[in-house]
Amino acid sequence: MREYAALGHMEPVQAPYSHDGCYYIPHPAVVGKFRVVFNASAQTSTGVSLNDIQLVGPTIQDSLVNILLRFRRYRVAITADIEKMFGQVLVTSEHQDLQRIIWRESPADNIGVYRLKTVTYGMASSPYNAVRALQQCAVDNCSVSRDEDQAALARDAILTSFYVDDFLTSCANASEGIELARSVDAILSAGKFRLSKWNSNDNQVTMCLSSNASISSYTFNSGETSVLGLKWDSVTDELFYRVEIEPTIDVPTKRSVLREVTRLFDPTGLLSPVVITGKVFIQKMWSVGLSWDTPLPDDLREEWLRYRSKLKALNQVRIERWLGMVRHGRTTLHGFCDASSYAYAAMIYIRTIDDSHAKQLSLLTARRKVAPFKGSTIP
Incomplete structure (x- = not known):
């Protein structure tokens, strides 16, 4: 919760509190893989929850199977994911009070009221809103690449090779992979989407990208990693x-x-x-x-x-x-x-x-x- 406040994902609501047009989201902690879970399906005294009155939105990303097949197409494979993807997308200020929570650090503290400012896990519309923002970022910022052809390739890769926050693609050779990774990173960085946990089966790709100080964050995972529910060994380049x-x-x-x-x-x-x-x-x-x-x-x-x-x-x-x-x-x-x-x-x-x-x-x-x-x- 401190991280939410430090990153600007939530802010305190100043007293006196007005509760008109508001919704308070319960947020239990999950302690297995420790995280906060927001439950916008919790019903209010009217018997209706916030998720009950939201539009979910259509599926606008490519299917999981298509992305996996594209990942297997060419010799050089590249993966990455977006850090805190939902938290990089602001919710319009007029709707932020529908994302109120209460919180205190210890029983000795007074209960505080906060509003979540960004797209929140647990909301029916959140996956659509986050993916839609990502795709708009690809369209709006593809001009950051000076090469028009490379900009188009990177834009299309963002539109077709992301499954929510997971990026999987393959390229014919190392030089194409390096250029594509740099262009995708530049386009998404312009929209404050930060890519991390990069991985590739090609040593030339990993060495070149990790040595480039201008890249936003080329932190690499080597060896075994998860790719959309499967396991991938980037050293042997095998799925298991x-x-x-x-x-x-x-x-x-x-x-x-x-x-x-x-x-x-x-x-x-x-x-x-x-x-x-x-x-x-x-x-x-x-x-x-x-x-x-x-x-x-x-x-x-x-x-x-x-x-x-x-x-x-x-x-x-x-x-x-x-x-x-x-x-x-x-x-x-x-x-x-x-x-x-x-x-x-x-x-x-x-x-x-x-x-x-x-x-x-x-x-x-x-x-x-x-x-x-x-x-x-x-x-």
């Missing part, structure tokens, strides 16, 4: 997974099985055979009419425990990030689909041939679904 399997203590139920299967986050479908097996098992539980907290029958319990025990093998899966695409090479897409009485799926492979005629074949993406209970024929 981290599956945490807790020791089995309780008897498995439909609720606990569903919770564990939904933890298998797989946006591009690379784990489809594993995920669909878990979803087929969930369908079996529904078919026998189990309630949420009833222990599984012996046959289902044994089947589930066998499946669960094998999930740790996902930690051994390593996937090359780079799909082998080059600027003037040849790329073809190959689609397949299949169906059974349990599930059906479609997948796309990508085959690339570079200038030296070297070939590479990779699974690009896949989609799968459990077959419906009352289906027609398998075709």
Whole structure:
């Protein structure tokens, strides 16, 4: 809370307090990864919360899958994120009193009233407002780059390669990556969006950027890092997974099985055979009419425990990030689909041939679904 005040993200409201047109946001502390969480879904005495009366706004950023696929396109990968993105966007002064909070450092202090001045986590409209401000920044400030072509590339990268505050992109070579990173940084710095936690699989990119004193903040994360729910090792340039399997203590139920299967986050479908097996098992539980907290029958319990025990093998899966695409090479897409009485799926492979005629074949993406209970024929 001291940081909020020091950074100008909140300011005290001077007494006497008028409460007309105001909303007070509860803010519990989360102590796992310590942070403040603002709960604008808390209802007032009218039975309505601030989130209930807000427009959420449309989705204006590119899809997570598209960003990940673009990240895998070329040899040189670059990632970064925006520090305190929401806090860099001011809320108009006439609406700041809808973001009031109460706070005191200790029980001995008087309770103080504050208003939050910036876009706040926990508000229904906040993701849209922050992303919309970022995109407007890209349009308004792209002229800071003297080269028109480079300015256009950087603007398009900001518009298409950000997922909220996470930036992922790939370039054909190191020099292109360095120029793009510098231009994106300059454009966003003009709007007070500060990029940090840069990472790249190319040593030339990291060395060149980190030695440039004019850059706003090239702090680098080397080695393993998270990229939109996946893990990326920038040293080996591989994508991988981290599956945490807790020791089995309780008897498995439909609720606990569903919770564990939904933890298998797989946006591009690379784990489809594993995920669909878990979803087929969930369908079996529904078919026998189990309630949420009833222990599984012996046959289902044994089947589930066998499946669960094998999930740790996902930690051994390593996937090359780079799909082998080059600027003037040849790329073809190959689609397949299949169906059974349990599930059906479609997948796309990508085959690339570079200038030296070297070939590479990779699974690009896949989609799968459990077959419906009352289906027609398998075709």
